[in-house]
Amino acid sequence: xxxxxxxxxxxxxxxxxxxxxxxxxxxxxxxxxxxxxxxxxxxxxxxxxxxxxxxxxxxxxxxxxxxxxxxxxxxxxxxxxxxxxxxxxxxxxxxxxxxxxxxxxxxxxxxxxxxxxxxxxxxxxxxxxxxxxxxxxxxxxxxxxxxxxxxxxxxxxxxxxxxxxxxxxxxxxxxxxxxxxxxxxxxxxxxxxxxxxxxxxxxxxxxxxxxxxxxxxxxxxxxxxxxxxxxxxxxxxxxxxxxxxxxxxxxxxxxxxxxxxxxxxxxxxxxxxxxxxxxxxxxxxxxxxxxxxxxxxxxxxxxxxxxxxxxxxxxxxxxxxxxxxxxxxxxxxxxxxxxxxxxxxxxxxxxxxxxxxxxxxxxxxxxxxxxxxxxxxxxxxxxxxxxxxxxxxxxxxxxx
Amino acid sequence: xxxxxxxxxxxxxxxxxxxxxxxxxxxxxxxxxxxxxxxxxxxxxxxxxxxxxxxxxxxxxxxxxxxxxxxxxxxxxxxxxxxxxxxxxxxxxxxxxxxxxxxxxxxxxxxxxxxxxxxxxxxxxxxxxxxxxxxxxxxxxxxxxxxxxxxxxxxxxxxxxxxxxxxxxxxxxxxxxxxxxxxxxxxxxxxxxxxxxxxxxxxxxxxxxxxxxxxxxxxxxxxxxxxxxxxxxxxxxxxxxxxxxxxxxxxxxxxxxxxxxxxxxxxxxxxxxx
Ligand SMILES: Nc1ncnc2c1ncn2[C@@H]1O[C@H](COP(=O)(O)OP(=O)(O)OP(=O)(O)O)[C@@H](O)[C@H]1O
Ligand SMILES: [Mg+2]
Numbered sequence: 001x002x003x004x005x006x007x008x009x010x011x012x013x014x015x016x017x018x019x020x021x022x023x024x025x026x027x028x029x030x031x032x033x034x035x036x037x038x039x040x041x042x043x044x045x046x047x048x049x050x051x052x053x054x055x056x057x058x059x060x061x062x063x064x065x066x067x068x069x070x071x072x073x074x075x076x077x078x079x080x081x082x083x084x085x086x087x088x089x090x091x092x093x094x095x096x097x098x099x100x101x102x103x104x105x106x107x108x109x110x111x112x113x114x115x116x117x118x119x120x121x122x123x124x125x126x127x128x129x130x131x132x133x134x135x136x137x138x139x140x141x142x143x144x145x146x147x148x149x150x151x152x153x154x155x156x157x158x159x160x161x162x163x164x165x166x167x168x169x170x171x172x173x174x175x176x177x178x179x180x181x182x183x184x185x186x187x188x189x190x191x192x193x194x195x196x197x198x199x200x201x202x203x204x205x206x207x208x209x210x211x212x213x214x215x216x217x218x219x220x221x222x223x224x225x226x227x228x229x230x231x232x233x234x235x236x237x238x239x240x241x242x243x244x245x246x247x248x249x250x251x252x253x254x255x256x257x258x259x260x261x262x263x264x265x266x267x268x269x270x271x272x273x274x275x276x277x278x279x280x281x282x283x284x285x286x287x288x289x290x291x292x293x294x295x296x297x298x299x300x301x302x303x304x305x306x307x308x309x310x311x312x313x314x315x316x317x318x319x320x321x322x323x324x325x326x327x328x329x330x331x332x333x334x335x336x337x338x339x340x341x342x343x344x345x346x347x348x349x350x351x352x353x354x355x356x357x358x359x360x361x362x363x364x365x366x367x368x369x370x371x372x373x374x375x376x377x378x379x380x381x382x383x384x385x386x387x388x389x390x391x392x393x394x395x396x397x398x399x400x
Numbered sequence: 401x402x403x404x405x406x407x408x409x410x411x412x413x414x415x416x417x418x419x420x421x422x423x424x425x426x427x428x429x430x431x432x433x434x435x436x437x438x439x440x441x442x443x444x445x446x447x448x449x450x451x452x453x454x455x456x457x458x459x460x461x462x463x464x465x466x467x468x469x470x471x472x473x474x475x476x477x478x479x480x481x482x483x484x485x486x487x488x489x490x491x492x493x494x495x496x497x498x499x500x501x502x503x504x505x506x507x508x509x510x511x512x513x514x515x516x517x518x519x520x521x522x523x524x525x526x527x528x529x530x531x532x533x534x535x536x537x538x539x540x541x542x543x544x545x546x547x548x549x550x551x552x553x554x555x556x557x558x559x560x561x562x563x564x565x566x567x568x569x570x571x572x573x574x575x576x577x578x579x580x581x582x583x584x585x586x587x588x589x590x591x592x593x594x595x596x597x598x599x600x601x602x603x604x605x606x607x608x609x610x611x612x613x614x615x616x617x618x619x620x621x622x623x624x625x626x627x628x629x630x631x632x633x634x635x636x637x638x639x640x641x642x643x644x645x646x647x648x649x650x651x652x653x654x655x656x657x658x659x660x661x662x663x664x665x666x667x668x669x670x671x672x673x674x
């Protein structure tokens with residue numbers, strides 16, 4: 001479809017820098033044929049055609065592995081979860097007819113619509129008041145059968161919250177997460193995927209960010225067989241600010257995919273997208289698609305997106321596809337960068353020349369590369385734990 | 401008494417145009433506490449010598465040996481050489497995003513010593529070394545070389561030299577790009593390291609001005625991949641006055657018999673590569 005996609009096809013097999021930008025090069029715009037906001041959407045499973053695997057939104061995904069979530073009936077009953085956090089946050093199951101459902105977005109693929117059609121109750125997390133609050137929602141008992149889930153996160157006007165969705169254990173899960181950031185609110189949502197090795201997880205996160213509100217979204221994917229998490233964020237109020245970060249470490253046989261959509265709808269909105277990933281081991285595959293749409297009314301927009309991948313071994317594949325569409329001439333700035341590269345031998349040499357062993361030097365460089373994102377998480381306990389988790393990833397890998 | 405000995409070292413690199421021979425038989429002996437200056441035209445192979453001793457994988461050793469106290473270092477990995485007591489202050493130190501100076505220094509010290517330094521003492525040692533080199537404390541929290549000015553990178557190299565306490569250090573143009581004050585500060589650091597640990601130094605430079613602060617015991621003129629002449633500190637002054645012309649002949653790449661034939665029309669950088 002888009003020119004950018006075609007240009008980037010070459011990147012998939014190789015490890016070259018993206019053709020229109022180095023690590024930091026601002027670059028020219030690339031415009032898809034179909035405007036991103038025109039993509040078909042529906043919350044009804046049957047509205048979507050049978051997936052064959054060559055479709056734009058599926059062609060980089062191991063469709064056979066996720067097939068049950070696309071086609072089969074999903075168990076949408078409430079599941080066990082564990083909450084740890086401030087009393088100022090309400091967590092409750094709500095009915096399908098809750099007025100908030102559907103306010104942040106609509107499914108754009110068949111697996112997402114399948115989950116939407118299947119859930120019996122939605123888990124609603126509501127933040128109000130103006131004291132800053134923290135919450136961790138842990139989910140670790142989905143089990144092996146195919147499930148659908150729906151989550152509603154609402155940050156009431158002028159509230160401030162930091163929410164972690166911590167995912168562990170077995171899963172065969174398709175889910176939708178709706179996030180409403182009301183005017184003046186400040187919300188961080190961190191979704192951590194540390195699933196068991198055979199877990200399959202498809203997720204669509206939909207967010208709307210109101211006037212002068214601030215939303216930070218962080219995707220951390222370390223564990224699971226296939227994790228595909230697609231955040232769509234609409235900066236819909238004037239002065240809204242969206243920061244979308246991602247960090248992934250794919251080992252042998254793991255597929256981690258993130259299709260990011262950042263929509264600047266209103267004026268004076270600011271957007272930053274920064275995803276960083278490491279790949280190690282045969283069959284490690286990562287996909288990053290970054291669609292940024294600066295709409296007609298988004299005067300004064302400031303937007304930048306980037307994706308960087310660090311390849312640590314042979315046999316990996318990193319797809320990195322930025323798309324930037326601009327419908328107004330009146331913007332402050334917009335750019336994108338995408339690069340996939342091998343380990344920098346000069347960095348390795350420098351560290352080794354100071355007595356540091358090769359394995360330790362690699363560890364330092366990879367942790368350093370990913371730490372830029374870890375530091376954005378904003379919870380020191382989680383940041384420390386993730387540093388250790390990344391360390392463990394490195395230790396299990398093929399590094400010399 | 402430690403000795404670093406380079407014997408008949410031949411080194412080449414693979415380039416797109418084929419194999420390029422850079423070092424063509426280098427001989428050098430540096431003893432503990434000695435300062436050897438190496439001066440020579442651009443492209444003559446000085447950095448190649450430095451990198452080859454340190455073990456950079458890009459450089460292929462064709463023949464020769466480098467021994468530290470009689471033990472061959474050319475068969476060691478880069479980090480083994482550093483742990484054996486070699487240090488290279490690089491001409492172009494690389495940036496390492498996300499790795500703080502504090503973390504880097506502690507990791508390096510631990511690797512060199514084989515044990516983690518006691519935290520309290522280490523912190524005060526680092527603070528003092530930074531103060532001596534007039535490095536602001538804020539550098540400790542910054543990422544290695546990231547956004548450092550040229551001069552700051554060089555000070556950071558000398559900071560590592562002082563903290564890691566090697567037996568021999570190769571300083572590759574550590575003086576280039578330094579203003580007069582920074583030059584003095586860096587020279588003081590090098591002299592301190594020598595006084596404190598009996599460091600032997602191979603100082604690669606283009607300028608005699610650093611030799612006013614770090615007095616060499618020997619000066620070697622490096623031309624076309626080998627040492628063309630050796631002498632005392634006075635040789636440096638002579639080079640400053642005369643340049644390298646008398647070492648550069650029209651075809652000194654292929655023959656060695658025309659030492660008197662001067663090239664007068666070209667600067668050293670054009671002729672040295674041949
Ligand atoms: N990796 C490489 N690939 C190709 N050529 C190389 C490589 N490394 C060094 N050379 C060449 O070898 C020669 C010697 O280079 P080297 O950097 O050792 O010179 P130098 O004496 O340090 O010069 P300068 O005074 O400019 O620092 C030069 O002609 C250089 O271009
Ligand atoms: Mg050099």
